[in-house]
Amino acid sequence: MxxxxxxxxxxxxxxxxxxxxxxxxxxxxxxxxxxxxxxxxxxxxxxxxxxxxxxxxxxxxxxxxxxxxxxxxxxxxxxxxxxxxxxxxxxxxxxxxxxxxxxxxxxxxxEIDPIPANEEEEVVTEGGSNGNVKKTIENPSWNPIGTTQTGEHYAVYDKESVDWAEMLQAISYATGVDQSNMNVWFLGNNGFNKSVGTITTKDQKQIYRVYIDWVDGQGWKPTKVEELNKVEKK
Known part of the structure; x- marks a missing residue:
């Protein structure tokens, strides 16, 4: 067990x-x-x-x-x-x-540049339209100085006008007096589109009366220059 x-x-x-x-x-x-x-x-x-x-x-x-x-x-x-x-x-x-x-x-x-005139064609005559004229100068070769104006023309004697500036340029062209040396004593009407101006050099040693005519489309053209003895305001 x-x-x-x-x-x-x-x-x-x-x-x-x-x-x-x-x-x-x-x-x-x-x-x-x-x-x-x-x-x-x-x-x-x-x-x-x-x-x-x-x-x-x-x-x-x-x-x-x-x-x-x-x-x-x-x-x-x-x-x-x-x-x-x-x-x-x-x-x-x-x-x-x-x-x-x-x-x-x-x-x-x-700035118009006119064609130079031929000095050989100048016709110089002693005296002129009155007793104050020393001599008269005419030149068939003078040309219109040109213009910027267009349309029908009527002379304008306003000192601010284009017409006045172009007339002075024509006078300078005919006399040979530069505008910077120019005194203007008279510039006015001498008929329809005809003008006449009296200018001197600033020293008044040269005295001129200049006749200019307007040519349509071509500007002012000198026709006669009178050298004067004294200034006339015409």
């Missing part, structure tokens, strides 16, 4: 030890699994975080590059616009210069 009890008791201990080994094995496996999971999650977090940081860095780099490209493009466009503005300014300056040159040319054209 004791033998049977001992045998049964050994079998129970053996079974307990077997169960404990199994339990320990399962626990060890579970512990191993937990450790593997911890390692896996740690690796995932670590390397995944690096990937995200790398992606963010890459995004930032691309964003900065895009901004640089935009700035570069804007700078190029700005430079092109500035270049266009400079060219436009240069063009406008050139056009202004050309306009001024054309205006100057037009003004120069307006």
């Amino acid at each position: 004791n033998r049977n009890y001992d045998s049964s008791s050994r079998e129970s201990r053996s079974e307990l030890r077997g169960k404990r080994r199994k339990t320990n094995l399962v626990l060890n496996m579970l512990i191993g699994l937990v450790i593997l999971l911890i390692i896996f999650v740690s690796v995932k977090i670590f390397f995944g975080g690096n990937d995200e940081n790398a992606a963010e860095k890459e995004q930032k780099i691309e964003s900065k590059q895009d901004e640089k490209d935009i700035d570069t493009e804007e700078n190029k466009n700005s430079a092109i616009d500035e270049n266009k503005d400079e060219k436009q300014t240069e063009s406008e300056t050139e056009n202004t210069d050309e306009s001024e040159e054309n205006s100057a040319d037009t003004e120069a054209d307006d």
Whole structure:
């Protein structure tokens, strides 16, 4: 009876030890699994975080590059616009210069340059229409001095008029006295589209009475010059 009890008791201990080994094995496996999971999650977090940081860095780099490209493009466009503005300014300056040159040319054209008379054809006669005339000069080669006026003509004796300026030019042409050295004592009507003027040099050493006629489309033409002894206001 004791033998049977001992045998049964050994079998129970053996079974307990077997169960404990199994339990320990399962626990060890579970512990191993937990450790593997911890390692896996740690690796995932670590390397995944690096990937995200790398992606963010890459995004930032691309964003900065895009901004640089935009700035570069804007700078190029700005430079092109500035270049266009400079060219436009240069063009406008050139056009202004050309306009001024054309205006100057037009003004120069307006200054009439009559054909010089042939002095060899002058006919000089002592005396003249009255006792104050020292000598009378006539020259068939005198020409109309030209004109800027158009249309039907009527003599105008307004000192601010074009007609007055052209009459003085005709008188200067006939006498050889420059207008800057001329005193006008009289300039008035001598018939339809005919005028007569009395002028002197500023030192009054030369005194002239000049007769001029209007030629349609060609301007005033001198017809006779009288050199006077003294000034007559006609």
